[in-house]
Amino acid sequence: MQYVDMSKEDLLETKASLEKEYEKAKGLHLSLNMARGKPAPDQLDISRGLLDVVNSKSDLTALDGTDCTNYGNVNGIMECRQLFADVLGTNAENVLVHGNSSLNIMYDQIARGYAFGYLGETPWCKLDKVKWLCPAPGYDRHFRVTEHFGFELITVPMTENGPDMDVVEQYVNNDPEVKGIWCVPKYSNPSGVSYSEETVKRLANLKPAAKDFRIFWDNAYCEHHLFGDRKIDEVPDILSVCEKAGNPDMVFEFASTSKISFPGSGVAVMAASVANLDDVRKSLNCQTIGHDKINQLRHVRFFKDAEGFRKHMEKHAEYIRPKFDAVLRIFDEELSGLGIGSWTNPNGGYFISFDSLDGCAKEIVAKCKEAGVTLTGAGATYPYGKDPKDSNIRIAPTYPSVEEIEQAAKLFTLCVKLVSVDKLLAAK
Amino acid sequence: MQYVDMSKEDLLETKASLEKEYEKAKGLHLSLNMARGKPAPDQLDISRGLLDVVNSKSDLTALDGTDCTNYGNVNGIMECRQLFADVLGTNAENVLVHGNSSLNIMYDQIARGYAFGYLGETPWCKLDKVKWLCPAPGYDRHFRVTEHFGFELITVPMTENGPDMDVVEQYVNNDPEVKGIWCVPKYSNPSGVSYSEETVKRLANLKPAAKDFRIFWDNAYCEHHLFGDRKIDEVPDILSVCEKAGNPDMVFEFASTSKISFPGSGVAVMAASVANLDDVRKSLNCQTIGHDKINQLRHVRFFKDAEGFRKHMEKHAEYIRPKFDAVLRIFDEELSGLGIGSWTNPNGGYFISFDSLDGCAKEIVAKCKEAGVTLTGAGATYPYGKDPKDSNIRIAPTYPSVEEIEQAAKLFTLCVKLVSVDKLLAAK
Numbered sequence: 001m002q003y004v005d006m007s008k009e010d011l012l013e014t015k016a017s018l019e020k021e022y023e024k025a026k027g028l029h030l031s032l033n034m035a036r037g038k039p040a041p042d043q044l045d046i047s048r049g050l051l052d053v054v055n056s057k058s059d060l061t062a063l064d065g066t067d068c069t070n071y072g073n074v075n076g077i078m079e080c081r082q083l084f085a086d087v088l089g090t091n092a093e094n095v096l097v098h099g100n101s102s103l104n105i106m107y108d109q110i111a112r113g114y115a116f117g118y119l120g121e122t123p124w125c126k127l128d129k130v131k132w133l134c135p136a137p138g139y140d141r142h143f144r145v146t147e148h149f150g151f152e153l154i155t156v157p158m159t160e161n162g163p164d165m166d167v168v169e170q171y172v173n174n175d176p177e178v179k180g181i182w183c184v185p186k187y188s189n190p191s192g193v194s195y196s197e198e199t200v201k202r203l204a205n206l207k208p209a210a211k212d213f214r215i216f217w218d219n220a221y222c223e224h225h226l227f228g229d230r231k232i233d234e235v236p237d238i239l240s241v242c243e244k245a246g247n248p249d250m251v252f253e254f255a256s257t258s259k260i261s262f263p264g265s266g267v268a269v270m271a272a273s274v275a276n277l278d279d280v281r282k283s284l285n286c287q288t289i290g291h292d293k294i295n296q297l298r299h300v301r302f303f304k305d306a307e308g309f310r311k312h313m314e315k316h317a318e319y320i321r322p323k324f325d326a327v328l329r330i331f332d333e334e335l336s337g338l339g340i341g342s343w344t345n346p347n348g349g350y351f352i353s354f355d356s357l358d359g360c361a362k363e364i365v366a367k368c369k370e371a372g373v374t375l376t377g378a379g380a381t382y383p384y385g386k387d388p389k390d391s392n393i394r395i396a397p398t399y400p401s402v403e404e405i406e407q408a409a410k411l412f413t414l415c416v417k418l419v420s421v422d423k424l425l426a427a428k
Numbered sequence: 429m430q431y432v433d434m435s436k437e438d439l440l441e442t443k444a445s446l447e448k449e450y451e452k453a454k455g456l457h458l459s460l461n462m463a464r465g466k467p468a469p470d471q472l473d474i475s476r477g478l479l480d481v482v483n484s485k486s487d488l489t490a491l492d493g494t495d496c497t498n499y500g501n502v503n504g505i506m507e508c509r510q511l512f513a514d515v516l517g518t519n520a521e522n523v524l525v526h527g528n529s530s531l532n533i534m535y536d537q538i539a540r541g542y543a544f545g546y547l548g549e550t551p552w553c554k555l556d557k558v559k560w561l562c563p564a565p566g567y568d569r570h571f572r573v574t575e576h577f578g579f580e581l582i583t584v585p586m587t588e589n590g591p592d593m594d595v596v597e598q599y600v601n602n603d604p605e606v607k608g609i610w611c612v613p614k615y616s617n618p619s620g621v622s623y624s625e626e627t628v629k630r631l632a633n634l635k636p637a638a639k640d641f642r643i644f645w646d647n648a649y650c651e652h653h654l655f656g657d658r659k660i661d662e663v664p665d666i667l668s669v670c671e672k673a674g675n676p677d678m679v680f681e682f683a684s685t686s687k688i689s690f691p692g693s694g695v696a697v698m699a700a701s702v703a704n705l706d707d708v709r710k711s712l713n714c715q716t717i718g719h720d721k722i723n724q725l726r727h728v729r730f731f732k733d734a735e736g737f738r739k740h741m742e743k744h745a746e747y748i749r750p751k752f753d754a755v756l757r758i759f760d761e762e763l764s765g766l767g768i769g770s771w772t773n774p775n776g777g778y779f780i781s782f783d784s785l786d787g788c789a790k791e792i793v794a795k796c797k798e799a800g801v802t803l804t805g806a807g808a809t810y811p812y813g814k815d816p817k818d819s820n821i822r823i824a825p826t827y828p829s830v831e832e833i834e835q836a837a838k839l840f841t842l843c844v845k846l847v848s849v850d851k852l853l854a855a856k
């Protein structure tokens with residue numbers, strides 16, 4: 001029976017029994033964490049071979065003759081640019097390979113718009129106001145970058161096909177203060193949604209009121225399938241779709257090996273039109289003499305080609321899939337039919353997105369915390385950390401073990417029930 | 429005989445003979461480069477052991493339990509902070525370990541002042557004008573960063589004790605638009621000068637008109653002695669001298685292992701007061717989840733402690749010293765007593781600074797180029813690439829072999845003579 005259809009008496013009875021269960025759960029003194037989109041420690045062991053492909057006896061010369069032990073090459077070594085071009089479905093000349101963090105490249109790219117402006121346009125720091133579109137639920141670290149620069153964050157609802165394009169078009173095509181949009185096109189954080197072909201086309205065919213409007217296309221989960229090649233979400237290459245639409249300079253794409261090799265010790269890339277990259281190089285050449293080419297070489301020699309990435313990602317999926325399965329099974333067993341929550345069932349990425357009854361998310365997260373299970377803060381998936389409905393919770397099942405994730409998911413469903421009953425009782 | 433005392437006839441005769449020599453030199457079809465402050469390829473082999481201390485079988489846990497294969501720790505791992513604190517003579521809590529490039533940290537730190545302001549002061553992008561002191565001759569990449577942000581660069585003459593402090597005090601203590609100064613305190617680029625204790629004290633005791641005035645203290649050559657411990661320039665720890673002077677927040681210090689381990693694949697650090705670092709962390713936490721901790725661990729395990737750095741730097745000096753010796757010997761043999769140039773004789777660093785007769789530097793560099801020897805562009809050591817006297821040339825002897833450097837230095841002295849004779853003849 002759906003909770004909403006229960007009588008007050010039934011709800012009170014349910015509540016009493018849930019509270020007993022909750023007290024028992026607290027007695028277990030759990031200390032579990034479903035907050036962090038991090039690979040598990042044992043999972044990372046599959047990448048350790050990366051640390052052997054370069055050693056003191058290695059030839060550290062790149063294919064074009066670049067000595068990777070010395071200064072220079074702000075573009076990244078060519079074979080690494082080519083490798084990522086193949087992964088992203090673009091060309092090597094459209095790719096710059098940087099250091100260890102794609103977030104840092106995105107931050108830098110925002111900072112360049114702020115301080116210098118793109119392709120000769122007015123630097124944003126000279127404008128009264130800059131607005132930024134934030135499809136939500138989305139990635140808190142994206143939102144925080146644009147908040148840090150003082151932009152006005154505008155929430156765009158996420159649909160099952162990506163951001164609500166009617167809303168996006170309305171803003172972008174009419175308001176010159178709207179300078180950008182955050183996008184995670186594949187296995188989106190946190191919903192796992194992949195943008196449909198139509199969404200990608202509508203994005204590429206925007207007619208921005210601002211010449212310097214840019215799509216920030218964080219392809220963080222480009223190869224992060226949960227089911228190998230049995231179920232793969234395909235998202236068209238944004239660079240070529242934009243070019244075809246007559247908007248070749250409208251997009252910056254980002255990716256990294258953070259969840260492929262080692263988080264924090266991988267390589268990160270930016271892809272864009274050559275005109276945009278020339279613009280980037282103007283400041284990049286002031287900023288650094290070059291990134292870590294030995295680590296770039298290490299990655300090329302370990303993964304070899306795009307197929308190497310794919311095979312490696314299947315190994316990652318072996319670790320992650322049982323954890324997603326466990327959460328989804330328990331959610332299904334414990335919550336389906338009760339009408340107190342819905343959740344996503346993605347084909348890739350690192351998250352499951354859960355939506356409770358309105359006004360329950362914060363309380364659910366607090367109840368979980370009280371019983372030893374840490375979740376991503378409620379609201380984190382919305383601009384300014386404020387979920388207007390207080391209903392979205394990001395579930396990150398990858399870091400704990402399967403056993404731990406089962407305990408955590410059970411406790412989570414218990415808290416969902418408890419908080420929902422309270423909510424419904426308060427309305428009676 | 430000094431060229432300046434020669435008769436017109438003597439000069440013409442000398443010129444004729446020099447021109448013959450020059451034509452002969454051109455016939456050698458040299459292709460040498462004394463432009464780049466880069467270690468030589470064979471020299472870098474001494475650091476290759478760095479690539480073995482971490483491999484697939486290594487325990488990649490930092491001393492405080494941090495898993496270096498996973499996300500996190502924006503400060504850098506504690507043992508690496510401690511290592512650099514020992515090298516710089518400060519405390520671990522005053523050190524942040526970042527990625528591979530200290531130039532990038534300096535750029536970021538300028539960008540933070542520009543976009544956010546330091547410790548609550550007005551962001552520089554909101555001001556009409558920002559001025560920056562540039563002791564010159566100095567490092568072109570420093571000057572370029574501040575030029576890129578549109579600051580007005582003010583040349584401060586370098587003396588044998590560091591920047592002319594009368595000039596620095598005059599500007600800093602009176603003009604609130606002066607927001608910073610570039611400093612390379614030890615074995616300065618390009619003169620090799622180390623700041624005297626008095627210079628350091630006067631810098632620390634500035635009474636800036638701008639609250640957000642900062643000393644950018646690029647300790648790039650902190651351990652880069654040419655003569656091991658036989659001749660070491662000592663420069664006091666700027667952080668503690670500033671603190672003692674009541675200006676604890678007035679300085680950002682930078683260093684890296686670029687010329688210790690591998691250029692481009694090393695680790696770089698920033699040192700400052702905790703108040704400043706807290707301020708940095710506000711944006712750093714938006715910018716990245718953390719830097720490459722595996723590479724930090726690699727460096728700690730290879731160098732072990734500050735003494736390890738020192739021993740390693742003695743090996744580097746074995747490669748570099750004969751090259752400096754060769755240049756200085758040839759300059760001495762060919763130029764001393766002629767009154768057409770002076771040069772520095774540093775105890776460390778990567779450069780020799782040469783001063784020709786006024787108005788000759790560009791022509792000397794061009795003549796060298798014509799005969800196959802590339803030098804740093806004349807003017808590069810001054811703000812905006814413009815040496816008002818057109819006399820300073822940066823000599824970088826480290827990259828070529830000793831044999832090559834001898835050829836290059838000889839050709840250089842020949843060009844100095846030739847251009848000087850022309851100059852003196854033109855004045856007759």
